[in-house]
Amino acid sequence: MSSKNLDTRTRILETAVALLEANQGRGVRMMDIAKRAGITRQALYLHFSTRAELLIATTFFLDELKGSEERLVPSRTAQIGIDRLDAFIEAWGNYIPEIYGLAKALLAMRDTDEAAAKAWDERMRDMREGCEAAINALVSDNMLSRDHSPQQATDILWTMLSVRNWEQLTIECGWPQKKYIKTLKTLARRNFVAE
Amino acid sequence: MSSKNLDTRTRILETAVALLEANQGRGVRMMDIAKRAGITRQALYLHFSTRAELLIATTFFLDELKGSEERLVPSRTAQIGIDRLDAFIEAWGNYIPEIYGLAKALLAMRDTDEAAAKAWDERMRDMREGCEAAINALVSDNMLSRDHSPQQATDILWTMLSVRNWEQLTIECGWPQKKYIKTLKTLARRNFVAE
DNA sequence: TCTGTCACTTGACACGGTGTAAATTGACAT
DNA sequence: ATGTCAATTTACACCGTGTCAAGTGACAGA
Numbered sequence: 001m002s003s004k005n006l007d008t009r010t011r012i013l014e015t016a017v018a019l020l021e022a023n024q025g026r027g028v029r030m031m032d033i034a035k036r037a038g039i040t041r042q043a044l045y046l047h048f049s050t051r052a053e054l055l056i057a058t059t060f061f062l063d064e065l066k067g068s069e070e071r072l073v074p075s076r077t078a079q080i081g082i083d084r085l086d087a088f089i090e091a092w093g094n095y096i097p098e099i100y101g102l103a104k105a106l107l108a109m110r111d112t113d114e115a116a117a118k119a120w121d122e123r124m125r126d127m128r129e130g131c132e133a134a135i136n137a138l139v140s141d142n143m144l145s146r147d148h149s150p151q152q153a154t155d156i157l158w159t160m161l162s163v164r165n166w167e168q169l170t171i172e173c174g175w176p177q178k179k180y181i182k183t184l185k186t187l188a189r190r191n192f193v194a195e
Numbered sequence: 196m197s198s199k200n201l202d203t204r205t206r207i208l209e210t211a212v213a214l215l216e217a218n219q220g221r222g223v224r225m226m227d228i229a230k231r232a233g234i235t236r237q238a239l240y241l242h243f244s245t246r247a248e249l250l251i252a253t254t255f256f257l258d259e260l261k262g263s264e265e266r267l268v269p270s271r272t273a274q275i276g277i278d279r280l281d282a283f284i285e286a287w288g289n290y291i292p293e294i295y296g297l298a299k300a301l302l303a304m305r306d307t308d309e310a311a312a313k314a315w316d317e318r319m320r321d322m323r324e325g326c327e328a329a330i331n332a333l334v335s336d337n338m339l340s341r342d343h344s345p346q347q348a349t350d351i352l353w354t355m356l357s358v359r360n361w362e363q364l365t366i367e368c369g370w371p372q373k374k375y376i377k378t379l380k381t382l383a384r385r386n387f388v389a390e
Numbered sequence: 391t392c393t394g395t396c397a398c399t400t401g402a403c404a405c406g407g408t409g410t411a412a413a414t415t416g417a418c419a420t
Numbered sequence: 421a422t423g424t425c426a427a428t429t430t431a432c433a434c435c436g437t438g439t440c441a442a443g444t445g446a447c448a449g450a
Contacts, residue, residue, distance in 0.1 A: 008397080026306050029436065042439090043398055051437070108306060111221050111299075147381055155368040156382070164359040173350040186342055187351070190385055203426080224407065237410090238427050246408070 013061040025104030052116040081137035088134045096166045131157040208256040220299030247311040276332035283329045326352040
């Protein structure tokens with residue numbers, strides 16, 4: 001009985017993922033998701049009481065789907081600071097395109113919706129911890145450039161790796177993903193690693 | 196006769212500037228602008244046929260008001276590439292906080308409104324030309340780092356100097372404006388100037 | 391076979407914000 | 421006195437989100 005219930009819920013989430021990805025997160029209404037999931041718009045609200053809640057649930061679903069945790073393993077296990085930095089950029093930088101549509105939709109709600117803002121910010125805070133860890137790994141190796149304090153370096157790396165920057169470089173400037181990753185590694189090295 | 200007409204128009208624009216600045220561009224409705232300008236919401240549409248049009252007109256008004264052109268003079272007249280880069284970062288970087296509210300409002304419409312997107316993108320294209328000129332000045336001095344092609348360096352500088360990055364560093368990370376400017380100069384030097 | 395439950399449907403409505411339309415007012419110029 | 425023109429008042433349309441109430445259809449247990 002509850003399995004049918006669960007089925008619908010996950011069907012909604014799958015649909016949301018697909019639709020957000022296809023449309024790069026723009027113009028995806030509750031109506032569209034419902035229709036494609038084979039239910040009515042109203043039925044959507046039986047599962048998710050607001051659009052923000054649906055989007056947030058979709059992020060967790062997507063994380064599970066794409067294995068966001070496992071991706072960080074290489075970064076966490078790297079022995080040398082520089083490797084850790086590289087591995088983190090590789091992991092996060094390649095994750096962005098997979099969540100881009102959803103991120104964009106959530107980001108668009110951030111300014112008006114309290115819950116969406118909180119969810120997004122929390123997510124970014126988590127990402128920031130990865131940046132911090134990478135910088136701290138450099139500090140441990142005594143390899144952090146004297147130009148920046150660890151805190152400041154973290155702020156910069158965090159900003160460099162923002163979804164918006166990825167968007168600008170790949171979508172607006174037309175960089176291929178590989179170039180994006182490679183260049184960000186270069187920039188990070190140059191900015192943070194003492195010579 | 197037309198002076199009263201013009202008066203109202205500029206009064207609207209002044210109000211829009213003030214309101215957008217005060218609210219950091221968030222939650223400013225046609226209604227609010229009209230009320231504060233001392234007219235009805237409907238009368239607003241006698242002067243600007245859409246919200247996007249009003250915002251776009253406001254950008255021009257603001258440019259005039261803040262002297263966006265003159266700010267670029269030091270950058271344009273700099274003899275040495277590195278000085279030009281510094282001057283450009285200084286000019287644009289200090290301009291951002293003055294237009295932030297408006298930029299944010301326009302940016303929020305970008306995803307849904309064709310006209311707003313066009314206006315914003317054009318603006319960013321102009322800014323990009325400044326980046327390009329600064330990078331080209333380095334090239335002329337044979338000082339551009341071998342890490343990047345001029346085009347790539349322009350893309351990077353353009354992205355580094357985005358409004359979103361300014362927002363993240365100053366508002367989210369709490370950097371004072373001076374620190375923002377100083378750090379961006381450091382980063383640009385380190386990334387683009389060959390040693 | 392009756393009864394209850396549960397997911398979902400149907401159809402309707404409220405709200406906020408943008409944009410449109412028509413009739414009216416009040417000031418000013420000729 | 422007449423015309424013009426900015427602005428007003430009132431009203432409505434559209435879109436998307438969210439709510440509500442009544443109804444349907446399937447399935448489960450007694």
